[in-house]
Amino acid sequence: MIPIQNSNDGFGAHEPILTADALTRLYGERVGCRDVSFSLWPGEVLGIVGESGSGKSTLLRCLAGQDHPTSGKITLNFDGAPLNLFDIPEPKRRQLMRTKWGIVHQNPRDGLRMDVSAGGNIGERLMDRGDRHYGRIRASALDWLSRVEIETTRVDDYPRQFSGGMQQRLQLARVLVPEPKLVFMDEPTGGLDVSVQARLLDLLRVLVRDLGIAAIIVTHDLAVARLLTDRLMVMKDGAVVEEGLTDQVLDDPHHAYTQLLTSAVLAA
Amino acid sequence: MSAHAIDADYNFGYLDEQTKRMIRRALLKAVAIPGYQVPFGSREMPLARGWGTGGIQITAALIGPDDKLKVIDQGADDTTNAVSIRRFFARVAGVETTEKTNEATLIQTRHRVPEYPLSKGQILVYQVPQPEPLRKIESSEVETRKMHAWSEYGAMHVRLYEDIARYGRVATSYSYPVLVNDRYVMSPTPIPKFDNPKMDHMPALQLFGAGREKRIYAVPPFTKVKSIDFDDYPFEVQKWDEPCALCGAQESYLDEVITNDRGGRIFVCSDSSYCEDRREAGHVGTQIDWAKDQAYLDPNADEAK
Amino acid sequence: MTALIKVKSLHKHFIMHNQGGIRLPVFSDVEFEVAAGEALILHGESGVGKTSLLRILYGNYKPSGGHVFVRHGNDYVDLATATPRAILNVRRKDIRYVSQFLRVIPRVTTLDIVKDPLLARGFDDNLANEKAATLLTRLNLAERLWHLAPATFSGGEQQRVNIARCFVDPASILLLDEPTASLDAKNRDVVIDLINEARENGAAIIGIFHDEYVRDRVATRRLDLTQFKKAA
Numbered sequence: 001m002i003p004i005q006n007s008n009d010g011f012g013a014h015e016p017i018l019t020a021d022a023l024t025r026l027y028g029e030r031v032g033c034r035d036v037s038f039s040l041w042p043g044e045v046l047g048i049v050g051e052s053g054s055g056k057s058t059l060l061r062c063l064a065g066q067d068h069p070t071s072g073k074i075t076l077n078f079d080g081a082p083l084n085l086f087d088i089p090e091p092k093r094r095q096l097m098r099t100k101w102g103i104v105h106q107n108p109r110d111g112l113r114m115d116v117s118a119g120g121n122i123g124e125r126l127m128d129r130g131d132r133h134y135g136r137i138r139a140s141a142l143d144w145l146s147r148v149e150i151e152t153t154r155v156d157d158y159p160r161q162f163s164g165g166m167q168q169r170l171q172l173a174r175v176l177v178p179e180p181k182l183v184f185m186d187e188p189t190g191g192l193d194v195s196v197q198a199r200l201l202d203l204l205r206v207l208v209r210d211l212g213i214a215a216i217i218v219t220h221d222l223a224v225a226r227l228l229t230d231r232l233m234v235m236k237d238g239a240v241v242e243e244g245l246t247d248q249v250l251d252d253p254h255h256a257y258t259q260l261l262t263s264a265v266l267a268a
Numbered sequence: 269m270s271a272h273a274i275d276a277d278y279n280f281g282y283l284d285e286q287t288k289r290m291i292r293r294a295l296l297k298a299v300a301i302p303g304y305q306v307p308f309g310s311r312e313m314p315l316a317r318g319w320g321t322g323g324i325q326i327t328a329a330l331i332g333p334d335d336k337l338k339v340i341d342q343g344a345d346d347t348t349n350a351v352s353i354r355r356f357f358a359r360v361a362g363v364e365t366t367e368k369t370n371e372a373t374l375i376q377t378r379h380r381v382p383e384y385p386l387s388k389g390q391i392l393v394y395q396v397p398q399p400e401p402l403r404k405i406e407s408s409e410v411e412t413r414k415m416h417a418w419s420e421y422g423a424m425h426v427r428l429y430e431d432i433a434r435y436g437r438v439a440t441s442y443s444y445p446v447l448v449n450d451r452y453v454m455s456p457t458p459i460p461k462f463d464n465p466k467m468d469h470m471p472a473l474q475l476f477g478a479g480r481e482k483r484i485y486a487v488p489p490f491t492k493v494k495s496i497d498f499d500d501y502p503f504e505v506q507k508w509d510e511p512c513a514l515c516g517a518q519e520s521y522l523d524e525v526i527t528n529d530r531g532g533r534i535f536v537c538s539d540s541s542y543c544e545d546r547r548e549a550g551h552v553g554t555q556i557d558w559a560k561d562q563a564y565l566d567p568n569a570d571e572a573k
Numbered sequence: 574m575t576a577l578i579k580v581k582s583l584h585k586h587f588i589m590h591n592q593g594g595i596r597l598p599v600f601s602d603v604e605f606e607v608a609a610g611e612a613l614i615l616h617g618e619s620g621v622g623k624t625s626l627l628r629i630l631y632g633n634y635k636p637s638g639g640h641v642f643v644r645h646g647n648d649y650v651d652l653a654t655a656t657p658r659a660i661l662n663v664r665r666k667d668i669r670y671v672s673q674f675l676r677v678i679p680r681v682t683t684l685d686i687v688k689d690p691l692l693a694r695g696f697d698d699n700l701a702n703e704k705a706a707t708l709l710t711r712l713n714l715a716e717r718l719w720h721l722a723p724a725t726f727s728g729g730e731q732q733r734v735n736i737a738r739c740f741v742d743p744a745s746i747l748l749l750d751e752p753t754a755s756l757d758a759k760n761r762d763v764v765i766d767l768i769n770e771a772r773e774n775g776a777a778i779i780g781i782f783h784d785e786y787v788r789d790r791v792a793t794r795r796l797d798l799t800q801f802k803k804a805a
Contacts, residue, residue, distance in 0.1 A: 041658055091418035098422075113426075117433055120426050127429065128422030134432055134498040156433050198679040205678070227678060231657045245632060245657040252634040256590030263591065 015077045017042045017182055017214050018063070023072035025058050031238035032058035036072070038233065038243070042181065045208060045215045047229030047246060049222060049261070055238035056218045057186060063216060064103050064184040065093055076100075078181055098128050101182040102175035106190045108167035111174065112159045118145065118170055119155040125178045144173040148203060165196035169203065176207060183208070185217045189224060201227055222262065226250055234258045274362030281328040282360040287311055291329035291484070295475060298486035303448030304416070305399050310482040320353060320378060321479030323395035327376050330391065331357060336364045338372035343380040343521070343538035350378075367541045379442075381463040383520045383542040386472035388489060394457045396478035399485060401445040401455040421453050424496060432501055441506065447494045448487055456493075462505045462521045467493040512537045513555035514565065515546035527562075534558075576606040577644045577667075577746050577777040578630065584638035585625055599625050600801035603639070609745065612768065612778035612791050617798040623781045626798065627748050630779060631670045632660040643667055643746065665693065669739040670748045675731040677724045683709070683734050684719040690742040708737045712763055728755040736764055743771045749780035753787050765790050 016039035025032035033055035040046055048056045061067040063074060065085055074085040078100050085093070097103075105111040112121050119141040126137050142152045148169040150162075159167050168188065175183060188204060189197040205228055208215055219225055225232055225246060232250070233243040234257065242255040253259045274280070281288065287309075294308035313321040331337065337357055341350040345367040353376060354365050366372050369384035376393045386392060402412045405423045415421065424445060431439045438444075444461035448454045456464055457476065467474060467487060474487040487493060495503040511518040513534040520542060522535035534555050537543035547556070559565045583603035589595050599622040607613045615623045628634040630641060632652045642649035643663050650663050664670075669690075684705055691701035709719060712733045718726065723734050732755045739747065749768070753761045761784070768791050772778055782788045788795075 044658065090414075094414075094418065094420070116426055117430060119433055120430050123429055124422055124426050127425040128420065132425070132499045134429060135500050137429065138433070202678065202680045230661055244635070245660055247633050248635055248657075251628070252587075254588075254635065259590050 015080065015082075016040055017077055018216075019075045019077075020063065021073040021075070023059065023062055023074065024070050025055075025062055025067065026070045031055070033062070033235070034238045036233075036240055038240075040182075040214050040216065042214050043212045044231065045217065045229045047225040047232045048216065048218045048235060049220060049225050049232060050235035051220060051261075053237075054235040056235050058238075059235070060184055060186055060216065060218045064101070065097060066103075076182075098125060099178050100180055101184065102178070102180040104168075104171055104175050104183060104185040104188050106187040108159070108164070108171040111171040112167065114159050117156045117158060118150070118162075121159065121170060121174050122177050125174065129178065140177060144177050145170075147207070148173045149199070163196075165192050165200060168192065168200055172200075172203070172207070176211065176213075179211060181214060183213050183215045185215060187219055188217065189219075189221070197224075204228060222250060234261065272358035272362050272365075275359045278360045280333075280361055281331050282314075282356075283311065283325065283328045287325075288329040291325055294484045295326065295329070295486060298475070298484050299473070299488050301452070302487050302491050303446075303452030303454040303485060305483040305485045307482055308484050310479045313479065314356075315352075317480040318397070320349065320376075320395040322477030322481075322484070323376050323378070323393050323479075324353060324356070324477075325479060326393045326475050326477040326484065327357065327374060328360075330393075331361050331363060331374060333361070333363065335361075335373045336366050336371055337361075338366050338369060338375045338541075339377075340375070340380060340382065340539075340541075341378040343382075343523075344540040346540060368545070369541055379458045380521070380538060381459055381466045383517075383537070383539040384545070385466075386470060388471040390472040392470075392472050392474045394459075394474065394476045396455070396457050396476045396481070396483070398443075399455060399476070399478040399481050399483040401443075401453050416452060419451070421447075424453055425498070428496065428498065428501075432498070438497070438501065438503075444503075445496050447496055449491050450494075453496065454485060454487075454493075460506065460521055461495065461503070464493070464495045464503070465505065469493075508535055510535055512543060512546075512553050514553040514559055515543045515551045515556075516553040517543065517546055517551070525564075527558075575644065576608050576642075578779070579606045579642040579649070580604060580630070580639070581642070582639035583626075583629065583636055583641065585622065585629060585634065586637050598802075600798060601638075603798070603801045605796055607746075607777040607779055607794075609775040609777055610772055611793050612772050612780065613794045613796055614788050614792040615779065615781050615796050615798055616788075617802070621798045621802050623798055624750055627670070627750050627779065627781060630746075630748055631668060632664065633670075667744050668746045668748060669744045671735050671739045671750060671752045673732075673751045673754060675723060675735045677722065677731075679722060679724070681722055682720050683714070683723055683726075686723070686734055687737045687741050690738065694742060704741055705737070708741050709733075711767075712737055713760055729757065729760070732756060733760060736767070740767045740771065743774070743776055745776055747771060747776050747778045747780075749778065749782075751781055751783065753782065753784060761787065 018040040021037055023036040024034050036059055048059060050056045062069045068086060076083045076085055119138060122141040122144050123137040126140060131137055142155055145152050145155055150166055150169055159170060162170060189200055192200060201224060217228055229246045232246040233240050236257045242249055242258045249258060250262055253262050290309055294306045298306045311325060313324055315321060339350045339354040341347045344350060357363060358365055369382045374391050378395045400412055402415055402424065405427060406412050428438050442460050443455055443458045444464055445453055446456050446464060456467060469490050471489050473489055476485045497503040508522050512520060512522060514536050517537055520537045520539060523538045524533055525536055526533050580603055584601040585599040587597040615626060617623060625634055629636050636653045639653060641652040643652055645663050645667055650659055652660060687705040687709060688701040691704060714730060714733050723731050736752055753764050765787060768778060
């Protein structure tokens, strides 16, 4: 099968959008993640797979600027000016987190304001960056609701009135409305039932491709990885044990652990 | 009214001198950073929190023997709280008190700005229940301090958006947040939004004291104060269909007064001294006779002057 | 004629770590080149590594040794050592792979699957639609199927979708793994024509065909992989 590939990716780009150098996060003696290094180019989708406790969520939190690594460096490059993620002053980092990159949480309640309407949730990022025209903000919100396949009549409803799948799609709209260059996703389909997952995955696939977003997706589900990612990193006990092209890692696994993971997949 | 006999058992203005200095230092910081909330060591006052202790502390720190003090509560000089506070300062500072806005040097107010325009040299002291305009949106103090520090005010606009989405207009009619000096979002205290425009480029110094929350903030004279709005839903003040029933004023903030149990009501100026001044000058509203008849107004008051 | 793909000293084995670490050799010292206008047919008995070789040529399997030079622009990219990004780039521009199975993504219609490579290359939607429709018609796929996702199609129908996707925007190198296996005679002939047309337009074809009839009409060269297996 030929994977459907990015159409707007930055294969012409010269600089990676994110580079991790020997990233390590220790909790006392316990290893969160150890010595992780890689580069991500604009438009590339990187998957991080591994079982619970492999360190993938720890790694993601460090990459997204939510947790301080014990050692190592993360360099971001959005406009040709490289930035060291943890050297940037906090206000600038917070501002970048609202405009240049986004985080899709596993539980949509962590990524939404539950006491604000769907339209308000989506519009907030626009208002953060200074948009002051109600009509245009609302029009953007309606546009995004239809892009994530939520009926536009629900623009004034509250997230608690939505199903889990809809909440997740609302979170996606909220994250994508400022058109970030980089999106981090932690188990984006976790907790959703199979048919709902399929719909969300397909939506993710199309949006990531159409917007040319670079993304890092943490998942324990290899089918999700195969569908959404270009490259894969396999983690075990805090270390990356294998990495490469997604279909190559899944079809021709070299490391013992990867072989175990791929052989454990139940065929539907 | 003449100066009163000062009670010698208290330090002038009730507070000790060191406390006054502490408050004045906080006031200086506040004036230097318009709209920024300065923490201060709020003292125990002889009345409970929630009754104006912040405003009283500021007034106490500033008041001098030559000051003329006016105190209003919801625009009126003659409500219980205004009377009590005025009496308090009469007793601990011996100052002259007045009900005339243009004669006062120091005006302490609860939830209204006087109708009569203030002038350079006057000081308006507001009583503040909740100094943090973002509190309803963000309950964490750590987070709101960061939001102010880094001008992260998007969430404030979300509140307005929600109102427009739900009611077709911004429903907030008091405590309407303002942007001061193009930098800090500030709570103007629960004044009606009608009064917000008065704060913009006011010639007088505006000081704000929150005793319970222990914050002081300020708007120096002639500072830009803009009510937060959307480009296509600009800020609008309240309007009434009729003028004041007693003095005929058409541009003042009117209170609704229920006159009988059959749905009768009249609208009268909230600012009592403004209304009185207008009546003294000869302006008359449609219900003036009824008001004297009902003893709503002292029937002899105007003749006596 | 320039070689579009050059295989040198190619070696492949698998190590099954979870089965006692046994080493399964596939082949070694594989060496050949394919130029534009050539169709190389791989043959040998089952298990000799034909599909594995094809997968290596696509970057889907990693070689255990040796090189796979693929013509990319004016230069060659060695798939054995290229970064994932470079391999994806080569796949986008230079190589198409038709496998025996169609991996279906839910909710993507037949027409969308076939249009996709054209849209990726910047063709406008209407033109992409037209080209996709023409090809699907040529492959005798009924129009009523075009707006359905292929999950419920028969093996032969899915195979034709796979083929359409490859030939709607043929790249310079086409890797074909049993493309006619599930097809009836009529459609088999259509596919043979498509392959020959592509080859005549300068593509290099490497394919696996069990059917002697097809081999005879498509091959310009043959390569028996048995020789490389014995050496492994």
